[in-house]
Amino acid sequence: MGVSVGREVLDSSIRVANDVASGDSFKQSLNRNASNSYNSLVNRAIGKLGQTGGRRPKRRTTRRVKKKKTVRKSAGRKKAAPRKKVTRVTPNICLFDTPPSQVAFSKGKWMTFSPSNPIEPKGPYTFNVFDSAHFFQLNKTYLTFKAHLSSVKKKDEGGTKTAVPISHTNFIGATFFNQVKLSYNNVLVYDSSHYAYKAYIQTLLGESDEMKEGFLSAARWSNDEDSLGAVLVDKRRLQEDGTNGLDICTPLFLEPFQTDKLLIPHINIQLTLYRNNDAFCLESTEADAPAKIFISDLKLHMRAIDVVPSATIALENRLRTTPAQYPFKNLKMKVITIPPGRTELPFNVLYQDILPRRVIVGLIDPEAMEGSFTKNALNFAHHDVSEIQLDAGGTVYPPQPIQCDFVNKNYAQAFARLYEELGALSEKSCPRITYKMFRNGYAFYVFNLTAMDNPNSWELIQSGTTQLYIRFNKKTPDGGLNACVLSEYDGMITIDAFRNTTYVDVNLASYMLMMGRLENLSPARIQDLNQSLKSLNIVQSWNACNGCPIGLGAELSLDATPRSHHFINNVIPKPPARRRSVSTKRYFEEKYQVRLNYPNSPLLRDTTGSMYPLEIVWLRIRIY
Structure with missing residues (x-):
């Protein structure tokens, strides 16, 4: 019908145009042709109705049948299940859900322990934790104490005697101690020698700047990069103030304690701490014993967790067949003496057993390491190192020795490897050691011996000899040097149902x-x-x-x-x-x-x- 109307309109328009061209009026021609077109359309419609009986004829459609493809099924192969459509709902619209609830722990509390022996100025200090009911969260273990000065030397200035200015060593909360021993049920499980250097290097290279300037400031950490060469630092100044002392709170930097796992109950923990001497802990302009340092109010704080009885029984049943495992990163510190007047240290044997994961090397003055009031015990100077290389199991790291020229300030390779080998670039963590600081007391040489540095996985145990090679531009000074080598291994403590270490x-x-x-x-x-x-x-x-x-x-x-x-x-x-x-x-x-x-x-x-x-x-x- 629509086609017929269109054709009739077109024909009528042509007729109107012809009439106007012949001299007729447009209005008269339009009325005449419109009436004729209307009558023509009505007649056509009536004719169509007469032919079809008033019904619209149905259109014939042919139904196509798809041929099924015959697929030969292989023996034993099952038809794959159809993939279900997964619907996801954004958390913004989840108005009726609540976070999951933990049901394993019933209560947590802090427990404070006092030393089992009197607090003597020279130590040692022993803690005995006899507990039979609680799980301990070892990574939340802290020491608190107060540091005091006594016998402060005074000098005469214009007729008045004034005390010699004295400051404590950086990070005195950790560097006050030289050795820490840990025992479970009277069995020695860990002995941390050179505890002060291990804690300092671990914190300097492993902790973030926010942690050091924030939480660890309670352990008296300070960034002394601007005045490292000076003996005195005002913010670390100590005064002889009688009963009031320097309040200190520090975490315990023991590798077995750096774990998120809870220590099972019925274990007697014995902790013994040995202190450093006064010359190591204090710095002054006077070399002859200007003062003595001692501590008081020493306390051990541990986080105890109460586990529900059903979970405790399940753990005890599992311990009968499988021991509890506490993996950790084991750090070993070794000191190599370099004689005076030497221009190189030939390949010196460090270890002859298991190859370490990572090795960190730093040079320090032997007198400062033993303790000197006028020298910084934590000053790792470069000492004009020109080449350094490590040989582990026959493989040399790096293949070509690390070249350094500190006189002309060319040591970019050693500085870049410090960040790369520590994993600071991949983990987006920064030890905050600048190019200038590296040559002014923060010269650490790092060697990563792992194939893929993943802190969450263990390396395959490989045996061999680990050797260190160092060459100097100048002869080593009088008194020689000490090479402090900090090596990292994979370690684990296991405890069975009878509370015995494996x-x-x-x-x-x-x-x-x-x-x-x-x-x-x-x-x-x-x-x-x-x-x-x-x-x-x-x-x-x-x-x-x-x-x-x-x-x-x-x-x-x-x-x-x-x-x-x-x-x-x-x-x-x-x-x-x-x-x-x-x-x-x-x-x-x-x-x-x-x-x-x-x-x-x-x-x-x-x-x-x-x-x-x-x-x-x-x-x-x-x-x-």
Whole structure:
């Protein structure tokens, strides 16, 4: 119908145009043609209705049937389930949801402990935590105490005596202590030697600037980059004020305490702290003992958590089959003495056992490290290092030595590796050491030995020798230098249902065989093996033939072997009329019927002078 109307309008328009061209009036022609067009359309409509009977004819449609594709199903393959559409709702519209509730912990509280021994000026200070009901959150452990000055030296200025200005060492809350020992149920599980340097380096390179200037200011941390060379710092000035002292609160920088896991109950914790000397803790312009420092009101604060009984019972049942595991990053500190007048330190053996994850090297004055009122004990100067390199298990880090020229201020590679090897670039954390500060007391050389530095994963254990090489532009000063080497390892403490820490028993000869041959060793090689023995966490050693204990201070003899060492014996066989000399090898063969497979290996000499073959010595080593 629409098509017919359109055609009729077009024809009518053409007729009107022709009439106007012939001289007719436009109005008359329009009225006439409009009437004719209307009548024509009506007649057409009536004709259509007559043909269809008043109904619109249906349009024929052909239905197409899709052919199904035949797919051969393979044997054993199932049809994949259709993917369900996941609907997501933004949290802004979730008006009826609440956060999940924790039901494992019933209560948390702070517990304060006092030392079990009197607080003497020279220490040590011992804490015994005897608790049988609480879980302890070890990473929330703090020490509080007050620092005082006594016997302050006074000098005469214009007829009046004034006290010598004295300041404490930076981060005195941690650097006041030199060594910290931790024991569980009277078993030593951790011994932190050089605690002051470990805590300082760990905080300087690992904590953020907000943490150091905020929370750690209670432990008297101060950024002294602008006045590091000066002896006195006004904000660290101490006064002899009688009863009032410098109030200090500091966390414990023990690696086993740097964990989020709760320590299981029924464990007696023993903590022993040994302090540094006065010359290490104080700084002044006077070299002759200007004052003494001591502490009072020493307290230990620990966070105790009460766990609901059902969860406690479930944990105890699991402990019967699986020990509790507390992984942590174990830090070892080793000090290497560099003699005076040397221009290089050849590859010096650091360790001969497990390769570390990361090694941090810093040089310091030996006098300042021992304690000097006029020297900063935390000043890691560059000492004109020109080259430094590390060899770990036959792989050199880096392949070419790190080049430094501090005289001309060219040490960009060492400075950049400080940030890169610490992971500061990937973790977006900054130790806030500028290019200028690096050469003015913050010269740390960092070597990362891991393939992928991921703090949340462990590295595969690799054994080998770790060596350090250093070269200097100038000869080392009088008195020499100390190279402080801080190494990082993967460690773990495990505690079973009986609250025993896990250890392993190994034969000394079997352990030594992992490092090479045992017989016909040179004195230098034996000294290296002795250093390796000292680095082990040996709990106990004994003679396997009779079960008698051997002192922990035993070491390998440089010249005595089971075949060459003889002594006077009256026991084997039956004593003859006169005394006779017998070798160690024959003694054990005749008395204990033990045949020694390594007669030319060094003997183990204890502190009393007794000799033991390596094959009959057993060690109990604690595994971290």
